[in-house]
Amino acid sequence: MAFLSNVDPKKLRVYGLVGSVVGIYLGAILNSAMDTNVFSFIGAIAAIFAVIMGANAVRRVCAYGIGTGVPSIGMLALGMGIIAVMFGLSMAETLGSVLLGPIIILIYAGVFGYIIGVIANKVIKFNIPVMEEGNSDLSMAGAMALLGWSFAISGTLGYADILNDVLMTGYIAIIFIAGGLAILHPFNANLGPDEKQDRTLVNAVMCAGIAMITTGIAAFMTQGLAAGLLQLVIGFVIWFYFFKMYYRLVKRDASAVVGTGLLPPTVQ
Amino acid sequence: MNFDVNTIVYILEILIGGLLVGIGVHFVPVGGAPAAMAQAAGIGTGTVQLAAGSGLTGLLAAGLMMSVTDNLWLILASGAVGAGIMMGSTMLTGSWIYAYAVGAPFASAKVNYDPITGFSQPPYVAPGTVGQGIPTICFVSGLIGGMMGGLGGAMIYYPLYLINGNAALSAMFAIGIFLVNAVIASWNIQGTIEGFHDPKFKKWPFAFKACAIASILLAIASVMITGGA
Numbered sequence: 001m002a003f004l005s006n007v008d009p010k011k012l013r014v015y016g017l018v019g020s021v022v023g024i025y026l027g028a029i030l031n032s033a034m035d036t037n038v039f040s041f042i043g044a045i046a047a048i049f050a051v052i053m054g055a056n057a058v059r060r061v062c063a064y065g066i067g068t069g070v071p072s073i074g075m076l077a078l079g080m081g082i083i084a085v086m087f088g089l090s091m092a093e094t095l096g097s098v099l100l101g102p103i104i105i106l107i108y109a110g111v112f113g114y115i116i117g118v119i120a121n122k123v124i125k126f127n128i129p130v131m132e133e134g135n136s137d138l139s140m141a142g143a144m145a146l147l148g149w150s151f152a153i154s155g156t157l158g159y160a161d162i163l164n165d166v167l168m169t170g171y172i173a174i175i176f177i178a179g180g181l182a183i184l185h186p187f188n189a190n191l192g193p194d195e196k197q198d199r200t201l202v203n204a205v206m207c208a209g210i211a212m213i214t215t216g217i218a219a220f221m222t223q224g225l226a227a228g229l230l231q232l233v234i235g236f237v238i239w240f241y242f243f244k245m246y247y248r249l250v251k252r253d254a255s256a257v258v259g260t261g262l263l264p265p266t267v268q
Numbered sequence: 269m270n271f272d273v274n275t276i277v278y279i280l281e282i283l284i285g286g287l288l289v290g291i292g293v294h295f296v297p298v299g300g301a302p303a304a305m306a307q308a309a310g311i312g313t314g315t316v317q318l319a320a321g322s323g324l325t326g327l328l329a330a331g332l333m334m335s336v337t338d339n340l341w342l343i344l345a346s347g348a349v350g351a352g353i354m355m356g357s358t359m360l361t362g363s364w365i366y367a368y369a370v371g372a373p374f375a376s377a378k379v380n381y382d383p384i385t386g387f388s389q390p391p392y393v394a395p396g397t398v399g400q401g402i403p404t405i406c407f408v409s410g411l412i413g414g415m416m417g418g419l420g421g422a423m424i425y426y427p428l429y430l431i432n433g434n435a436a437l438s439a440m441f442a443i444g445i446f447l448v449n450a451v452i453a454s455w456n457i458q459g460t461i462e463g464f465h466d467p468k469f470k471k472w473p474f475a476f477k478a479c480a481i482a483s484i485l486l487a488i489a490s491v492m493i494t495g496g497a
Contacts, residue, residue, distance in 0.1 A: 067458035069300070072316045072451045079447030082440055083489060090493035112485060116448070123478040124456050159494075167436040176443075 003245075005198035009056060013137055016053025017106070020046045020144040024102055028157045037155035037223045041231040044212040047148030047179075048205055048238070054141025054183040055204035059195065061134035062187055066126070070191070073138065074184020078176055080116065081142025084109035085150065088143075093159040101157050105143050113139025141183065145208075149175040152215040152231060155223050171218040178214050182207035199249040206246050209239030278427035279487040285423030286449045286483030288416050290475045293319050293453035294468075295413025296355065297406035300460045302398070306370045309377065309399030309406055309462050311362055315454030316447070319417055321358070323446045326351035326418025327439055330425050344422050351418020352411055359402050359410050366401040374401030378466050384408060399462070409463025421446055431491055441493075445486045452478045 023046025030039040054077060062070050088105030092098055117135035120126045128134075151157060153175070154165035166172050186203040187195070212235030220228035251257050296318050299310025311318060329350025333343045366372050375392035376382065377399035382389060385404050393399055402410070424445050428438035456475040461468050 066455060068316070068451070068454045069314045069459065072314060072454055075316050075320070075447045076451040079444040079451070081444075083444040083448075083486060086437065086441060087489045087493055094494065108489065112489075115485060116452070116482060119452065119478045119481055120455060123481070124452065124474055126455065163434065163437060167434075167440060170436070172436075172440055 003198060004052070004201040005196070007056075007197065009060060009137075012056050013053055016049045016056075016137075016141060017144070019049025020053075020148060021102055021106065022046070023049065024144070024148055024151055024157070025099070027151060028099070031155055037227045038230055040152050040155045040219060040223060040227045041212075041216075041234055043148045043151030044208075044215050044231055044235065045148075047145040047152070047211070048208040050141045050144035050148060051179075051182045051204050051208040051211075052201055054138055054145065055186045055201055056197070057134045057137035057141060058184055059187040059191075059197070059200055060130050061128060061138075062191070063195075064128045064130075066128075070188040071180070071184050074180045076116070076135075077138035077142035077183055078146065078180050079142075080109060080113055080139040081144075081146045081179075082172075082176065084112065084139065084143040085146050088147075089157070089159040089162060092157075098157045098159075101159075102144075102147060105147060106140055109139040109143040110136050113137070138183075142179065145179050145183065146175060149179065149211060149215050152212070153218045153222055155219075155227065165222045169218075169222070171215075171222075174214050174218065175211065178207075178211035182211050194253055196249070196253060199246070199253060202242055202246045202249055206239055206242040209235050209237075209242060211235075212238060275491050278431060278491050279484070281427040282424050282445065282487035282490060283480065283483045285420040286445055286479050286486065287476060288420030288423060289319065289323065289446055289449040290453040290479030290483075291472055292322075292413045292416030292420060293450055294457060294461060294472050294475065295409045295416060295464055296322075296461070297359075297402060297410045297413075297463050298454070298457070298460055302460070306366060306372045306400045307397040308460060309375070309401060309403060310460065311359060311402065311410070315457070315459065316450055318355070318358070319450035319454070320443075320447065322351040322355045322414040322417040323421040323450070324443065325354035326421035327425055327442055327446075329418065330422035331435060331439065334426070334429060340426060343426055344419055347422025347425075348415040348419040351421065352415040355410050355414025355417075356407075359407050363402050363407075370400075372400035374403045375399050376403045376405060376462055376465070378462050379405070383465060405465055406463045409465070412464070417450075420449075428490055432494055437493075441490055445483065445490070448482055448486065449479045452482060 027042030092101035113136040117132035186200045190200045216231030297310035302308035303310045304312030326347040330347035333346035373392040424442045453475045
């Protein structure tokens with residue numbers, strides 16, 4: 001199976017950025033052009049591209065061992081991401097064009113992540129060669145994933161709408177943790193000497209499917225039955241398909257899969 | 269946005285808040301996975317979880333106080349006490365498990381005598397481990413760290429709320445700033461620390477510099493956002 005195995009990180013970054021930006025724009029333009037909200041699910045699909053890029057950045061940086069556990073870097077990615085998202089959307093609103101938002105978010109996230117990487121290497125003295133670009137990737141991935149899911153819940157890229165539908169309702173907490181799960185969990189679950197890129201990234205897509213199910217449930221409340229149900233069904237299909245694929249890969253990489261049976265009867 | 273002297277004050281408040289979070293992490297006895305197996309002193313989880321826990325409790329306490337008063341000192345005190353209570357209760361219930369379920373005597377491997385109680389430590393450190401449980405010195409250090417984290421969280425939340433007037437937005441932004449500073453500080457201590465008596469505590473100037481740079485950048489972004497329609 002050649003899906004996602006041994007992909008060059010540069011290529012994966014291009015896929016991630018282009019996929020997420022194009023997806024979010026496509027969803028936003030289709031939604032406003034057709035005056036509907038059934039295309040909101042494209043935002044959650046766009047987030048999958050960002051998640052793949054982020055999970056790959058986590059496995060590159062954490063392969064060096066950062067001493068604080070993989071979750072810390074995932075939370076950092078989401079922390080940088082949420083600030084970039086709110087900053088970019090607010091700036092786009094101030095400048096008067098909603099469609100500028102994703103570009104401003106991407107630029108701020110990339111630059112800020114790079115600076116955090118430089119700080120980690122020069123001030124904290126990590127000396128991890130891929131730290132700068134890894135953190136830059138992570139920051140952009142966290143921001144685009146959060147933006148994609150926020151769009152999936154609210155249906156527009158307008159700052160006020162996202163504030164009202166995603167932040168004030170508290171759904172941001174769900175996508176924050178579901179997003180953290182999708183970006184940090186794959187490497188945390190698969191790390192070790194036999195870690196393989198395809199197994200880790202398939203796990204990431206699977207977690208992004210779970211995140212899509214949760215955004216579908218949230219979209220029920222904010223956008224109504226059609227948009228919510230569509231996301232829920234597509235998310236479930238993605239999760240189910242990639243769960244089966246992940247299980248196949250686990251069986252491929254495991255030395256043996258055996259049943260342990262029930263506990264033996266008590267012996268005196 | 270209008271750029272005036274207030275904006276500079278807000279930036280400084282967010283900067284100080286970020287630094288308090290970064291330094292506060294160094295006080296918290298983070299034991300990580302070894303402590304979860306009672307093979308190292310401290311609380312058995314990672315820095316980010318502890319810092320986020322105390323910081324979020326501090327945010328909630330500060331936000332609650334902010335809904336009744338706009339006195340800065342009361343809000344800061346409420347945030348610090350809230351986070352201190354969260355950290356204290358975590359350490360207390362954790363101690364019960366170490367004492368009554370694991371059955372380990374509390375001892376620190378980093379000092380020969382507990383600086384607060386004066387008790388001898390080395391005889392109680394099990395061979396092959398670096399201390400167990402949460403000794404008095406770690407508990408006191410953890411309380412200080414938790415209160416600093418809560419103070420920092422409240423210090424970030426207060427100016428953000430004044431800028432944009434939106435509680436949910438301010439809270440999410442404060443969480444973002446909080447997580448960035450906590451992760452940078454936890455990288456500096458490489459995952460585990462016992463408290464202010466630990467030799468690793470002397471590395472705090474690195475975290476101070478790193479958190480200062482990161483907080484300034486975040487503060488500039490956060491004074492530019494608006495609260496929406």
